[in-house]
Amino acid sequence: MPGGQERALRRRVRSIQSTKKITRAMELIAASQIVRSLTRMTANRPYRAGMARIVVEAAKGDPAAAEKLLGAPAERQAVVVLAIVADRGLAGPYNASTLRATERLVADLSAQGISVRLFTVGKKAPSYFRFRRQAVERSFQQMSERPSWGDARAVAAAVTAPFLAGDVQQVLCVSMRYKSAGSQAVEVHQLLPLPEPGRAALPSTPATAGTPATGTGGVASAPPTGAPTGGPAVALTGAPTGPHAGPTPGTGTAAHAGTAAHAGTAAPHAAAGGPVSGDAGEPASAGYTEFEPDVETLLSRLAPRAVESEIFTAMLEGAASFFTAQQRAMAAASDNADELIRTLTRVMNRARQDAITTEIMEIVGGAEALRHAKGA
Amino acid sequence: MPDGAFDVSVLTPESELLSTSARAIVLRSSDGDLTVLDGHTPIITDVVPGDVRVDRTEGDPVHMAVHGGYLQVETGQGIDGAEARSTRVTLLAATAELAERIDVARAEQARAAAQARIEELRAAAGRAGAAGIGAAAGAGGEQGEGEGAPPEDLELAEAEAALARAEVRLQVAGARG
Numbered sequence: 145m146p147g148g149q150e151r152a153l154r155r156r157v158r159s160i161q162s163t164k165k166i167t168r169a170m171e172l173i174a175a176s177q178i179v180r181s182l183t184r185m186t187a188n189r190p191y192r193a194g195m196a197r198i199v200v201e202a203a204k205g206d207p208a209a210a211e212k213l214l215g216a217p218a219e220r221q222a223v224v225v226l227a228i229v230a231d232r233g234l235a236g237p238y239n240a241s242t243l244r245a246t247e248r249l250v251a252d253l254s255a256q257g258i259s260v261r262l263f264t265v266g267k268k269a270p271s272y273f274r275f276r277r278q279a280v281e282r283s284f285q286q287m288s289e290r291p292s293w294g295d296a297r298a299v300a301a302a303v304t305a306p307f308l309a310g311d312v313q314q315v316l317c318v319s320m321r322y323k324s325a326g327s328q329a330v331e332v333h334q335l336l337p338l339p340e341p342g343r344a345a346l347p348s349t350p351a352t353a354g355t356p357a358t359g360t361g362g363v364a365s366a367p368p369t370g371a372p373t374g375g376p377a378v379a380l381t382g383a384p385t386g387p388h389a390g391p392t393p394g395t396g397t398a399a400h401a402g403t404a405a406h407a408g409t410a411a412p413h414a415a416a417g418g419p420v421s422g423d424a425g426e427p428a429s430a431g432y433t434e435f436e437p438d439v440e441t442l443l444s445r446l447a448p449r450a451v452e453s454e455i456f457t458a459m460l461e462g463a464a465s466f467f468t469a470q471q472r473a474m475a476a477a478s479d480n481a482d483e484l485i486r487t488l489t490r491v492m493n494r495a496r497q498d499a500i501t502t503e504i505m506e507i508v509g510g511a512e513a514l515r516h517a518k519g520a
Numbered sequence: 521m522p523d524g525a526f527d528v529s530v531l532t533p534e535s536e537l538l539s540t541s542a543r544a545i546v547l548r549s550s551d552g553d554l555t556v557l558d559g560h561t562p563i564i565t566d567v568v569p570g571d572v573r574v575d576r577t578e579g580d581p582v583h584m585a586v587h588g589g590y591l592q593v594e595t596g597q598g599i600d601g602a603e604a605r606s607t608r609v610t611l612l613a614a615t616a617e618l619a620e621r622i623d624v625a626r627a628e629q630a631r632a633a634a635q636a637r638i639e640e641l642r643a644a645a646g647r648a649g650a651a652g653i654g655a656a657a658g659a660g661g662e663q664g665e666g667e668g669a670p671p672e673d674l675e676l677a678e679a680e681a682a683l684a685r686a687e688v689r690l691q692v693a694g695a696r697g
Binding site: 184187188191197201297433434437 | 562564565615
């Protein structure tokens with residue numbers, strides 16, 4: 145029947161048009177949420193930098209007391225891994241790449257004979273790991289898009305408890321770091337023991353903590369994502385495997401997690417051995433800071449706060465990355481819909497034209513036949 | 521910067537609550553009351569929940585309700601890029617609010633709710649304790665019941681924290697008035 149194909153095409157075009165409306169709306173919503181997430185990220189930055197500064201100072205004040213809570217663990221039997229993803233999908237590779245990196249990390253740790261306790265944030269995580277038969281100890285939901293400080297606290301409390309109880313020797317976090325609008329990358333960073341932002345690995349260290357100058361504040365600031373987390377991210381495999389054996393399969397993930405550049409910095413970090421020794425007290429205004437209460441007490445109370453701050457930052461950056469990825473994915477979907485509509489409309493018009501031509505031919509053919517019949 | 525003045529910033533994870541030039545900041549640490557003036561020796565201390573007063577160089581003193589946090593005083597050369605010896609004070613608090621922004625009615629409501637919750641939980645805990653003893657005497661196999669306790673303790677602790685917060689808010693709001 146003529147027109148049938150045309151009608152089918154028209155229906156498809158209409159359906160794509162309505163899909164496009166949805167993807168376009170999602171794109172716009174994501175775009176507006178990016179701005180909000182970035183504002184919150186910026187607002188959190190001074191607090192995080194201040195927290196890092198205090199930890200550095202405290203570590204310098206009493207290196208012996210700090211040893212337990214800082215640096216890379218010498219030996220790991222059990223490790224907590226925290227993965228931060230989103231509740232929703234439709235955000236391009238955001239969830240998948242974070243989850244894949246987590247899976248790799250878990251596999252890697254297991255291969256080294258380290259038992260892993262997995263914690264997750266975001267609804268997308270438990271289903272992913274259930275399918276892969278990886279037990280999730282606890283999962284948090286309904287907080288990944290607009291993380292509140294309270295959310296971060298709840299997560300921090302859950303992952304800190306096993307460490308403080310001595311059940312695990314390390315707490316790692318896998319999340320998407322927001323480096324810039326155009327670049328987000330999955331990163332593994334160490335939450336506990338507290339990483340040492342003032343460690344030799346960082347080029348900004350010579351400035352020592354006394355002078356962490358200007359605005360957002362020194363050590364942890366300039367690239368607030370990459371630098372401080374880079375060192376420990378590598379330490380996770382670099383340090384523990386280094387002393388015992390040579391390079392193990394473990395080093396592979398380090399390359400994934402950090403970058404090649406970070407791998408370079410791992411060497412001095414690991415080589416320095418014991419946390420915060422020797423060069424820690426470069427003369428500056430620092431050195432003679434007083435502590436109230438004593439460093440050990442202070443640090444043991446401060447550590448959970450510092451972890452909260454790190455998790456909050458990771459969640460905020462995760463949210464910003466999520467919306468960025470979603471906006472990009474939805475923009476691509478809308479563009480694709482445009483193209484589909486264009487192609488299908490063209491096919492549809494041709495089909496209509498064909499139908500009309502056929503009809504005319506039939507009429508003309510019919511008329512001709514009648515004329516011939518009359519004439520005969 | 522005028523003599524005797526120094527920079528104070530009060531930071532929370534969500535925002536920079538206050539950033540000003542001040543003559544003094546008065547607060548309480550776990551070791552007692554503390555007043556920081558210009559040139560104070562570098563110190564890192566905890567801050568117990570309560571009122572924090574910042575005497576600004578210009579304008580009225582600012583009161584804040586700070587629900588626990590940490591204070592860092594840095595004194596030395598080269599702080600903030602300044603050549604001269606200077607002081608910088610950073611107060612980090614997970615939760616803090618300016619006195620003028622405290623909603624007294626809401627704080628009172630929160631206090632009442634927290635008190636009610638605490639009483640409720642204590643009563644429930646008392647009942648559960650009695651029931652636990654009875655059950656232990658009867659069957660002795662009711663070990664699973666014990667597992668219910670920690671979350672309740674947690675809730676109680678949370679309610680108590682909420683009560684403490686509400687009281688700090690009311691106290692600070694009152695101090696200003």
